Amino acid sequence: MPAGAHLSLRNVTKRFPGSARPAVDRVRMEADERAFLALLGPSGCGKTTLLRLIAGFESPDSGSIALGGRTVAGDGVWLPPERRGVGMVFQDFALFPHLTVSGNVRFGLGRHPEARWREAHVLELVGMTGLEHRYPHELSGGQQQRVALARALAPQPQVILMDEPLSNLDVQMRLRLRQELRTILKSEGVTGVLVTHDQEEALSLADWVAVMHDGRIEQMGRPEEVHEAPATRFVAAFVTQANFVDRAAAPRGLLPADAEGEVMIRREDLVLTADPGGPATVVDRQFLGRDYCYRVESPGLVLFARTPAACVLEPGMRVRPSVHPSRIRTFDQAPAETVAQI
Amino acid sequence: MRVPLAWQAGPYGRGSCAAALYLASTLSLAALSVPLLYLVLRAAGIGPLALVEVVASAQGLRVLANSLLLAAGVALVSLLIALPMAILTARTDLPWRRFWTILGVLPLAVPSYVGSFAIIAAFAPRGSYLQVLLEPFGVEELPSIIGWPGAIAGIALFTYPYLLLTLRSGLFGINPATEEAARSLGLRRRDTILRVLLPQLRPALAAGMLLVALYSLRDLGTPALMRVDTFTRVIYLQYTLSFDRNRAAALAIMLAVTVMILLWVESRTRTRAAYWSRRGTARPQPVLRLGAWKWPSVLFCAAVASLTLALPIGVSLLWFTRGVRTGALGPLHWARTLEVTVNSLSLSGLTALAVVLFALPVAILAARAPGKLTASVERFAYVAFGLPGIVVALALVFASAQFLPVLYQTQVLLLFACFVLFFPQGLGAIRATLLQLNPQLEESAASLGYGPWRTFGSVTLPLAAPGLVTGALLVFLTAMKELPATLLLAPTGYDTLATRVWKATEDVYFAEAAVYSLAIVVVCAGLILAVIRRGGAAIPVDDVPQ
Numbered sequence: 001m002p003a004g005a006h007l008s009l010r011n012v013t014k015r016f017p018g019s020a021r022p023a024v025d026r027v028r029m030e031a032d033e034r035a036f037l038a039l040l041g042p043s044g045c046g047k048t049t050l051l052r053l054i055a056g057f058e059s060p061d062s063g064s065i066a067l068g069g070r071t072v073a074g075d076g077v078w079l080p081p082e083r084r085g086v087g088m089v090f091q092d093f094a095l096f097p098h099l100t101v102s103g104n105v106r107f108g109l110g111r112h113p114e115a116r117w118r119e120a121h122v123l124e125l126v127g128m129t130g131l132e133h134r135y136p137h138e139l140s141g142g143q144q145q146r147v148a149l150a151r152a153l154a155p156q157p158q159v160i161l162m163d164e165p166l167s168n169l170d171v172q173m174r175l176r177l178r179q180e181l182r183t184i185l186k187s188e189g190v191t192g193v194l195v196t197h198d199q200e201e202a203l204s205l206a207d208w209v210a211v212m213h214d215g216r217i218e219q220m221g222r223p224e225e226v227h228e229a230p231a232t233r234f235v236a237a238f239v240t241q242a243n244f245v246d247r248a249a250a251p252r253g254l255l256p257a258d259a260e261g262e263v264m265i266r267r268e269d270l271v272l273t274a275d276p277g278g279p280a281t282v283v284d285r286q287f288l289g290r291d292y293c294y295r296v297e298s299p300g301l302v303l304f305a306r307t308p309a310a311c312v313l314e315p316g317m318r319v320r321p322s323v324h325p326s327r328i329r330t331f332d333q334a335p336a337e338t339v340a341q342i
Numbered sequence: 343m344r345v346p347l348a349w350q351a352g353p354y355g356r357g358s359c360a361a362a363l364y365l366a367s368t369l370s371l372a373a374l375s376v377p378l379l380y381l382v383l384r385a386a387g388i389g390p391l392a393l394v395e396v397v398a399s400a401q402g403l404r405v406l407a408n409s410l411l412l413a414a415g416v417a418l419v420s421l422l423i424a425l426p427m428a429i430l431t432a433r434t435d436l437p438w439r440r441f442w443t444i445l446g447v448l449p450l451a452v453p454s455y456v457g458s459f460a461i462i463a464a465f466a467p468r469g470s471y472l473q474v475l476l477e478p479f480g481v482e483e484l485p486s487i488i489g490w491p492g493a494i495a496g497i498a499l500f501t502y503p504y505l506l507l508t509l510r511s512g513l514f515g516i517n518p519a520t521e522e523a524a525r526s527l528g529l530r531r532r533d534t535i536l537r538v539l540l541p542q543l544r545p546a547l548a549a550g551m552l553l554v555a556l557y558s559l560r561d562l563g564t565p566a567l568m569r570v571d572t573f574t575r576v577i578y579l580q581y582t583l584s585f586d587r588n589r590a591a592a593l594a595i596m597l598a599v600t601v602m603i604l605l606w607v608e609s610r611t612r613t614r615a616a617y618w619s620r621r622g623t624a625r626p627q628p629v630l631r632l633g634a635w636k637w638p639s640v641l642f643c644a645a646v647a648s649l650t651l652a653l654p655i656g657v658s659l660l661w662f663t664r665g666v667r668t669g670a671l672g673p674l675h676w677a678r679t680l681e682v683t684v685n686s687l688s689l690s691g692l693t694a695l696a697v698v699l700f701a702l703p704v705a706i707l708a709a710r711a712p713g714k715l716t717a718s719v720e721r722f723a724y725v726a727f728g729l730p731g732i733v734v735a736l737a738l739v740f741a742s743a744q745f746l747p748v749l750y751q752t753q754v755l756l757l758f759a760c761f762v763l764f765f766p767q768g769l770g771a772i773r774a775t776l777l778q779l780n781p782q783l784e785e786s787a788a789s790l791g792y793g794p795w796r797t798f799g800s801v802t803l804p805l806a807a808p809g810l811v812t813g814a815l816l817v818f819l820t821a822m823k824e825l826p827a828t829l830l831l832a833p834t835g836y837d838t839l840a841t842r843v844w845k846a847t848e849d850v851y852f853a854e855a856a857v858y859s860l861a862i863v864v865v866c867a868g869l870i871l872a873v874i875r876r877g878g879a880a881i882p883v884d885d886v887p888q
Contacts, residue, residue, distance in 0.1 A: 083791070086789055090782045096801060107800075155791060
């Protein structure tokens with residue numbers, strides 16, 4: 001473990017009573033100071049439990065968690081959440097309904113000598129200046145989320161944890177806050193951990209992305225790395241939404257002769273050429289602004305392709321799908337234990 | 343590796359705060375188990391043979407039959423009142439719906455012994471208002487109201503609101519789309535009531551009728567005034583007149599078991615009802631146009647209100663003014679009334695305070711860290727809810743006489759009985775409030791550096807306060823009406839409004855009874871209106887589902 005890691009988890013395991021497999025399974029993870037880390041995974045993969053373990057709302061069965069070089073859980077130590085200096089932003093905001101915006105933001109400041117200044121600062125940061133006297137029910141969803149963020153930032157926590165902070169907002173608000181969130185965290189210089197099931201959100205926001213599956217971290221890396229070089233089939237499927245084609249089902253000409261087993265072809269790597277004698281048919285077309293997403297079918301196979309807007313094909317047309325051999329990837333078969341459980 | 347401390351109960355699972363919560367819960371559990379444990383001990387002491395002898399005796403069987411008959415009669419009459427009222431106030435264009443709903447709930451302010459006294463005063467065979475009114479037409483004597491008709495009316499008229507409330511929330515829980523579907527399949531609006539609405543309402547009907555039946559099994563005032571030999575009346579007479587304590591205890595055990603069986607059936611139907619009904623839909627409920635039935639419907643509601651509210655209040659007022667006019671009520675009575683009112687208010691107030699103080703810790707643990715301890719407190723509370731006041735009182739009389747004679751006939755023991763009797767009601771209200779509180783609010787406080795006590799003081803308490811006040815008001819209301827436990831446990835010379843009404847009607851001092859009755863009804867009506875004003879699920883009178 002690098003000595004400089006600001007947040008470090010060592011073999012953290014958490015099993016809830018009555019469930020067969022652990023919710024969090026031997027997770028190792030590090031984040032540097034001021035880094036922004038996204039925990040990405042489908043619902044039920046254990047990412048929220050991992051977040052709650054860091055915050056101190058759950059205690060690990062084994063393994064240890066350290067914040068700023070100090071062990072907060074494990075090795076016989078357990079620090080309650082109020083003494084960890086960890087900010088938390090909840091999915092449904094959890095603003096105190098009996099307090100105003102100002103009361104909520106000041107809640108964690110106590111007798112901080114510069115409480116007034118700090119409050120004004122974080123409210124300005126999130127763009128809520130002037131609404132100090134509103135109550136949470138008088139705010140829109142986006143405004144409530146801003147206050148929740150300001151409240152968590154106010155006491156200058158070592159780490160700020162965010163549990164799907166944008167998922168309760170409508171699409172436009174989500175896109176706008178996504179941009180701001182990164183700017184705000186960077187300007188405050190706080191280490192951030194974001195839990196999300198939205199790959200686009202994770203890849204665009206974070207410095208580091210950790211992909212979780214069944215309680216384990218399958219891959220952790222820079223967003224580009226995870227996207228370009230997925231370590232496992234699960235990461236590839238979840239993060240890139242690529243096509244997986246079995247050799248046996250592939251139409252002629254798609255795969256090189258030496259390909260074996262199952263191969264991965266990214267949507268953007270699939271080339272469609274109009275060909276009346278082609279092996280596949282265009283079934284559906286979606287216009288996505290700058291490009292098209294085509295759904296193409298051949299017997300026993302469905303493929304998705306993202307093509308530049310210049311490539312116009314009509315549903316019903318016969319096409320010949322192809323891919324450059326260098327863009328094809330294969331993954332090892334899933335580990336035996338996973339197969340056994342399925 | 344062992345984790346030394348854990349975040350088990352949210353913010354309240356550790357430290358001195360947890361210790362306080364667990365201590366309060368343990369004390370509540372101990373308190374609730376006293377009457378039950380004593381009954382079991384007593385049953386063992388009497389012995390199975392003697393117990394069977396009492397149960398299977400002619401008297402035992404007759405009392406059981408009477409009690410069940412009364413319960414069934416009350417449930418049926420309540421249904422005849424509550425079902426039309428529920429549909430009229432929830433689903434039709436009845437004029438002044440909210441007004442009629444509140445009037446439909448207000449009879450809860452009239453204790454059954456007050457209502458029964460009014461019924462006797464109004465309809466007694468000779469000398470009653472009705473007889474005096476009919477005398478010019480040659481009516482010398484009316485058919486006796488004393489007995490079954492009086493007993494059933496005396497309870498049903500003042501407990502039907504429980505059924506009304508259950509039915510109304512049942513109606514609001516029904517998805518309006520089912521009725522729209524029926525209409526699109528060709529049913530007329532009125533037919534949808536019979537073929538779609540009522541079948542879906544069946545679980546609420548069953549649960550509500552069982553609840554009313556339970557209340558009638560627990561009631562002492564009305565059967566005693568109407569001279570129907572139910573469990574409560576016979577136990578009371580055995581205890582006060584014959585001093586055959588084993589017989590009284592055996593009958594009390596028999597009553598407790600009967601009530602528990604009913605309670606078990608009720609809980610089964612209630613969970614099924616919850617399973618059947620969907621949570622409130624945002625869409626407005628379809629409104630049935632009454633048309634020509636509009637004014638007959640208003641007349642029906644008015645008739646119910648006049649029997650359940652105007653009658654007891656009017657009769658009390660008449661006796662009161664007559665008492666003042668004839669000098670039967672004088673300065674001595676005013677002083678006495680004041681003293682007794684203060685007794686009632688302080689006993690009810692202390693009960694409410696004690697219940698809230700102990701129910702809050704149990705509710706916090708039950709909502710945030712459900713475990714074995716809270717589960718047993720809740721189970722005991724549920725059973726204690728079924729224990730009629732007379733059974734609890736009797737158990738405490740015997741137990742204190744046997745083990746703690748110092749407490750016998752003290753206000754402390756009386757307060758303890760009220761605590762045991764009304765704890766379940768307070769716990770239910772407070773627990774419901776806490777379950778609606780998002781636990782993430784407490785987690786937020788923790789992540790902002792707040793320890794358990796500070797989190798409690800700055801987040802949980804302020805947010806739960808409205809629910810606590812409503813719970814306290816409900817306990818206060820029921821404690822004001824309490825009769826049997828006070829009768830058996832009150833120290834000599836100590837009276838509450840309820841026991842004064844009872845004694846005055848026994849001695850046929852109707853003018854005096856009227857004063858105390860009016861005091862109870864005024865206080866209780868004020869409490870009910872206060873609870874309604876506070877809104878929420880305690881006494882819901884508005885159309886919007888919770």
